[in-house]
Amino acid sequence: MANGSYAPHLALEKEIAEFFNRPTAIVFSTGYTANLGVISALADHNAVVLLDADSHASIYDACSLGGAEIIRFRHNDVNDLERRMVRLGERAKEAIIIVEGIYSMLGDVAPLAEIVDIKRRLGGYLIVDEAHSFGVLGATGRGLVEAVGVEDDVDIIVGTFSKSLASIGGFAVGSEAMEVLRYGSRPYIFTASPSPSCIATVRSSLRTIASQPELRQKLMDNANHLYDGLQKLGYELSSHISPVVPVIIGSKEEGLRIWRELISLGVYVNLILPPAAPAGITLLRCSVNAAHSREQIDAIIQAFATLKQ
Numbered sequence: 001m002a003n004g005s006y007a008p009h010l011a012l013e014k015e016i017a018e019f020f021n022r023p024t025a026i027v028f029s030t031g032y033t034a035n036l037g038v039i040s041a042l043a044d045h046n047a048v049v050l051l052d053a054d055s056h057a058s059i060y061d062a063c064s065l066g067g068a069e070i071i072r073f074r075h076n077d078v079n080d081l082e083r084r085m086v087r088l089g090e091r092a093k094e095a096i097i098i099v100e101g102i103y104s105m106l107g108d109v110a111p112l113a114e115i116v117d118i119k120r121r122l123g124g125y126l127i128v129d130e131a132h133s134f135g136v137l138g139a140t141g142r143g144l145v146e147a148v149g150v151e152d153d154v155d156i157i158v159g160t161f162s163k164s165l166a167s168i169g170g171f172a173v174g175s176e177a178m179e180v181l182r183y184g185s186r187p188y189i190f191t192a193s194p195s196p197s198c199i200a201t202v203r204s205s206l207r208t209i210a211s212q213p214e215l216r217q218k219l220m221d222n223a224n225h226l227y228d229g230l231q232k233l234g235y236e237l238s239s240h241i242s243p244v245v246p247v248i249i250g251s252k253e254e255g256l257r258i259w260r261e262l263i264s265l266g267v268y269v270n271l272i273l274p275p276a277a278p279a280g281i282t283l284l285r286c287s288v289n290a291a292h293s294r295e296q297i298d299a300i301i302q303a304f305a306t307l308k309q
Contacts, residue, residue: 034170035185043068087227093123101133101144107244135164229301255282
């Protein structure tokens with residue numbers, strides 16, 4: 001805050017705010033510190049936070065740092081969320097609900113329309129982490145909030161520059177009232193700003209997202225092609241198709257074996273083990289992007305097919 005924020009940083013904040021049609025944007029040094037900075041400042045010891053059980057570690061850490069009362073609801077279970085909101089009584093009106101656009105492990109999306117309906121009826125504030133859905137979902141790439149059409153019902157959107165923007169940093173967008181975070185968010189105040197080179201990359205990538213919607217279609221075409229290919233081979237996958245395509249494996253030992261064999265075949269995927277993997281499962285997480293060619297996706301499918309032989 002004292003030093004390190006230059007004209008390009010301020011220009012990027014203005015551009016992000018305009019991209020999301022929000023009055024205010026704040027840039028953080030990483031996506032992790034964006035969640036940490038926003039949530040810990042808002043969710044103090046007087047607050048109650050309802051968060052999806054599969055929320056990212058940064059969300060859990062932020063709630064702990066702020067000292068808030070944490071109430072977890074079952075992953076993507078709106079009935080469980082509503083039950084817990086009802087139990088809060090009048091406190092529900094000030095509760096903070098936190099969900100993600102696309103969840104980073106299983107690649108599924110939050111039932112945002114239903115969650116917004118609960119918020120409208122019972123009150124509360126809604127924060128959506130669009131780390132994996134920013135630049136991917138929505139007519140202009142603003143994420144799940146735009147895709148579902150509930151932008152007026154979401155109070156704060158948080159995201160990262162390390163996914164669709166191919167850089168380092170994070171951001172939050174919201175109303176003018178969010179400006180107070182610059183003076184009350186310790187993870188924002190007491191850390192360094194992203195480097196000017198990272199900021200330049202983000203600004204260029206943001207223009208690409210805005211001007212080349214065909215890249216989002218190419219991305220989803222690749223995701224669908226990989227998902228369909230793995231499904232036909234009999235692999236267990238998530239119920240939702242997104243650029244995060246996880247192959248669900250029965251045991252850690254089996255997951256490690258397959259991961260090593262894939263590397264030997266020239267394919268690298270993320271091996272996700274408990275406790276990072278939800279519900280104690282093991283995942284081979286394939287992350288698809290728009291730059292992958294059809295031939296590369298076919299090669300990935302063929303590598304998985306080889307392991308079935």
